[in-house]
Amino acid sequence: MRLSRAFLPVLKESPADAQIVSHKLMLRAGLVRQTAAGIYAWLPLGLRVLRKIERIVREEQDRAGAIEMLMPTLQSADLWRESGRYDAYGPEMLRITDRHKREMLYGPTNEEMLTALFRDDVKSYRDLPRTLYHIQWKFRDEVRPRFGVMRGREFLMKDAYSFDLDEAGARLSYYTQLLAYLRTFQRLGIRAVPMKAASGPIGGDLSHEFIVLAPTGESEVFYDAAFEDFDWNRADLDYSDEAGLHGLFDQVSGTYAATDETHDESRWAQVPVNRQRTGRGIEVGHIFYFGDKYSAAMGLKVSGRDGSPVTPMMGSYGVGVSRLVGAIIEASHDDAGIVWPEAVAPWRVGIVTMRQDDQASADVADDLYARLTAAGVETLYDDRDERGGVKLGSMDLIGLPWQIVIGPRGLAQGVVELKDRRSGEKMELSAESALARLTA
RNA sequence: CGGGGAGUGGCGCAGCCUGGUAGCGCAUCUGCUUUGGGAGCAGAGGGUCGCAGGUUCGAAUCCUGUCUCCCCGACCA
Secondary structure (H helix, E strand, C coil), rough: CCHCCCCCCCCCCCCCCCCCCCHHHHHCCCCEEEEEECEEEEEEEHHHHHCCCCHHHHHHHHCCCCCEEECCCEHHHHHHHHHHHHHHHHHHHHEEECCCCCCEECCCCCHEEEEEEEEEEEEHHHHHHHHHEEEEECCCCCCCCCCCHHHHHEEEEHHHEEECCCCCHHHHHHHHHHHHHHHHHHHHCCCCCEEECCCCCCCCCCEEEEEEEEECCCCCEEEHHHCCCCCCCCCCCCCCHHHHHHHHHHHHHHEEEEEECCCHHHEEEECCHHEEEEEEEEEEEEEEEEHHHHHHHHHCCCCCCCEEEEECCCEEEEEEEHHHHHHHHHCCCCCCECCCCCCCCCCCCCEEEEECCHHHHHHHHHCCCCHHCCCCCEEEEECCCHHHHHHHHHHHHHHEEEEEECCCHHHHHHCEEEEEECCCEEECCHHHHHHHHHHH
């Protein structure tokens, strides 16, 4: 992308409405614009990041055997009356009446809808287990939206739902998603620690929140540093390996991690002091098992092996995709701006010409841009006729992992500058070497 | 939902108390000079002062109502 043709508005000052760093940076770097309280338009840069996250989430869901579909944002109130949640949900649910006076709602989640869909078409134990998911916009009419996209009213969420014949099967589905989540967050380049959540409606040990560590997090967290060393992508862990999945769950359960809500001082005291980590965190995912809560209420039954009706046991698994954009920035930024992990960066490389009016600089930049792009390296080329300092400032703000700075001074020596945004490390090397490094 | 605050050009703000028809910085546009970390000078464009009523010769300013946004708390992916 040539910046001279992009829609990438960058602000020098933060709008007064933004309080926390990710919100300020998202506005300044041109990721989003607020259009109403807790509702945002995603500008091109923000959308690229959102899509990157979405793709990783999708790939890991697919790898874990979940099946993608897409359910609508609008739902009928009758569906929610079946589960009893239409009245229970309260004012957080955005209720809408259509022209025929039918009561509708903008979905805050999809348990009812998928349970109904499943009920209508699945009749046999042979069709279980299944885990289905979609990535869709949701709406929760928060009384007080804040923190930009991290606590918006409209948000993009991946939500998966598992259906199993019995609790043992449901546990395995849960473990599978647990692993998928650990892998997803690892790939996103952030540290998200699974924490046992306050027991949900069913209770038991099957509910975890995934918390990204960031100083501005909403809740206080305590965890064993061992979590920092686990490699969830290790080769010996496979979704088809039941014993391995049980082992994974035991490993996660056996390593201390809790939010202030579930913190247990006596168990905490057993964590070696040198491994005790405390901080603040942002919830970016939540998984839980809820048994037959919806299947029973909504009459979902399949024929069991012996012909008798069986009520499937369910779980649901959410990832706050749009919230992750903010959470990642909270966890990864510096005074100059955003520092994107490579996996989610809107572009991998940014090319800056210090003097676009210098023909030699422009030629080298044009050539590098063309060759990087041809090699499949996503590149943003700041070819604007702006002062070098302005362009470098924008590039730092936008936070692409690599910057190539090209100017007459360096070219006189036959070099360009390659800068690592995260470390700030700069090296001077030939344009060819820079290209080789970035396409290696 | 309780408590607090704010709506003035794209962004950040002043003006309001003490009514007299709108100003500053940044950004934008033009010209000249500049050019390796957010340039300088000169000039220009851009605002029904959230909206609706009221008071007044006259309202950004005073009064009433209303909408919106933000902060603290309770609540939440």
